Amino acid sequence: MALLEVRGLRKSFGHGRNRVPAVRGVDLEIAPGETLGLVGESGCGKTTLGRVVVGLQAATEGEIIFDGETLDGKLGKPEYRRRVQMVFQHPSQSLNRRMRVATTLSEPLRLLHASAADQVAERVDVVLRLVGLGPDYLRRTPRQLSGGQQQRIAIARALMPEPDLVVLDEPTSSLDQSVRGRIIALLRSIQDERGVAYLFISHDLSTVRKIADRVAVMYLGRIVEEAPTEQVFEDPQHPYTKALLSAVPSMDLDNRGTRIILEGETPSPSALPQGCSFQDRCPLVHTRCRTEQPTLISLPDGRRVECFAVTSPSQAYEVNP
Amino acid sequence: MSVLGPTSPDGGAQERVEGFIAPEIPGKAYQLPLWRRKPLLIIGLVILGIYVLLAVAGPFFVDDPRVTDPANFYQGPSSDNWFGTDKFGRDVFARAVHAARLDVTIGIVIALSSMVIGSAIGVVSGYFGGWVDEVMMRLTDVVMAFPGFVLALVLVAAIGNSVPNVVIAVSVAYIPYFIRLTRAQVLAERELEYVDGAKLAGNSPLRVAFRHVLPNSMGPSFVQAALVAGWAILTVAGLAFLGVGIRPPTAEWGVMVAEGAPDIITGQWWTALFPGGMIVLAAMAFQFIGDDMGAETL
């Protein structure tokens, strides 16, 4: 059974005419101990989705079912808090700069588990070791840590209540390249050891490839393709996924100039066209795409794609110039 | 992908010192000594230090400020009476020193109490928003529409002349400054990721506001408190000068100036000038400290 199930999730900001949809109907599942990579470009709603899953924002519509129980309202019950945690994008901002590491780490345990002081100290020590830092860091404040160390502490804080799912929102994108690799390695080793599941949100495809078991590609608030990682990277189906992957600069000199270059820019979420939101940039667009919203359809090999050209290619359609 | 970010070790504090050009740049790590960067702060602190010393130890070394000596009235400054004597023959220096204890204490108490109350209201207002915020903002608008001095004057007149009442009245006049300041700071702070982190760590909304957001929003309030301490001394003395709040025969600078003011015409300048100078200097010291403090010193 899935650890986390998201059903028909929608989230909009603003009211009336200023209403801007950020997430427009997302279904996804995460199994225990699994890593789902959520990729997309800025403004596609991936961070909002993560924040709704963890309970920092309430969904406008749809259900979040965790371990068989439906999450109600914001933040949920303490039980949910213990089991679903989050690591943020900016390590320099995500720790209280006036709190020592020891306080930051012990807080979740004291507040969520009401643990005794000696138990707390013991667990802080264990988790600090787990993220590769020693007890001499306990008395430091965030300012006395490097970016990578701050992110390790943020990961440790998320792990303190022994969660089953951690939402990682661009955890490496504000870190140096060399530090990035080590944080990814750390996250993998923690997963091996603790069996925690990750929702790994990132715009950086190469990082996602290194850590995710499955990848979901998001475009303008919807998942357009979802499949096991290697399938997505080796054989992408959705035209947007193809363009996204080919746009990443590669060091391969023999494939120079073979990029797919999308026309135009992502349309504003507040003024979406009728039908498929990718229609104006899509090389495969046909008349049906301009009137009807495609849905995620499972292909025989288990992957899910949201594109008429891929899911119902037999239907004759005329390609618009 | 092949992004080559800055290369620096994850494990050490030397992360900022990357490549090895950085260590060669002088002036990056080097800073001028504090007294060169912030001379006013040091001057202010020195003056304040002298006042605190006077307030704490002074009264043990000088005469009783209330003892009159009719034979020795209106004596000019001399080695016996450094600041001269007034019309009742009381030693002006002794009175000024005792007044220092009262005035400096009142200034600091007013600054601290308005800061504590104002920040607490400001953090609730800024963090929770909604109708609480709306009501608090309109209230501060009303209070701030009056000049602080006039408001304090009216309040003291309403609740009666006494030292505690003066403290309450003047504090109320300054609370809105702290509410506004803290609220503005909180509005910026609450958008930072650590606030979400605190929520996920199980903090209740009140705990997030007071334990996480408030301590990170206090920097400007401390600066404001130093300024308010100086203004409060001026306000209290001003009220006393007008005969409101602290009344004779209490040794208080404003009272002394009020009592000594008529003497200037008849030539006894010292009875008003010395306490007046003490007021100016004290207010100036706090102003210097506040002006030069800035967030980085905190």
Place this chain on the structure above:
Amino acid sequence: MSLLEVDGLTVGLERSPHSLLREVGFTVEPGEVMGLVGESGSGKTMASLAIMGLLPSGIEQRGGTVRLEGRDLMDSGTGEIHRTANQMTMIFQDPRSALNPTMRIGRQIARVIETNQNASREKARAAALAALSHVGIPGAKRVFRAYPHQLSGGMCQRVMIAMALACKPRILIADEPTTALDVTIQAQIFDLINDLVQETGCGVLFITHDLGAIAEMCDRVTVLYGGQVMETGSLRGVFTQPLHPYTQFLFDAVEREVDPRVEEKGANFALAGCRFGHRCPYVFEACGQFPPLRTVIEGHRSACFLPEEGRIGAP
């Protein structure tokens, strides 16, 4: 004769014996994209600022020449570089902060044209509109009347490129032009720059930390480390047969996703010797001196004292 010839460019802080750039030299040919690659702190931005004559105060140029089509841009009297916008222009990493937020896009471009080409107001307006459509902005008229905050980052970068090209420069310096953009937009901008180079025949100095971007964009590469040119040559030459230990190390680090640092060797070569000395696995006595660029293979130069056999294919 090269289009742009930088030779022996040395830059340092005033009143400090240390240099931020040491004898940096490379050339840019017409219609060519020259990549300048290095980690942060390697001096690549400093080099571009020095070439533009835009060194920040407190930093002085100590030596070297910058020649454009054979003419020395250095003022012999003041020792400063003088260039005009029809010689060189620059685009930056954050296009939005490079635009004036209170002025309409069209007016900003027109003003650049007015001042640089002595054009009348109407002419400049027309030229600005043409420049906008030239860089592939759909609905150029709408963008012409827009303010920078109404445009996306990618669109602002297009506007910057339009503005830069409106001056018809011989050299375009692009300092991390797409680092702040999404990859699909980055691909568009790369494509645009390539098209414009082919069309106008101007040279581009393309500064980045991303080796992938270099592989996509450049014809030749110059590798910078510690303010010193380590290696310069054709893209294929440098990528398939890196000569300098640092370059080898760089590629190796990217491939294995490791920290491109090795343990320090203790010796400090920062002042006189090779800047890579304290990290180089092959360091030996000669490295205490400054290594000049030597031609190893035709068109492929490296700054290292090691004999070629020792370097090629190692480690």
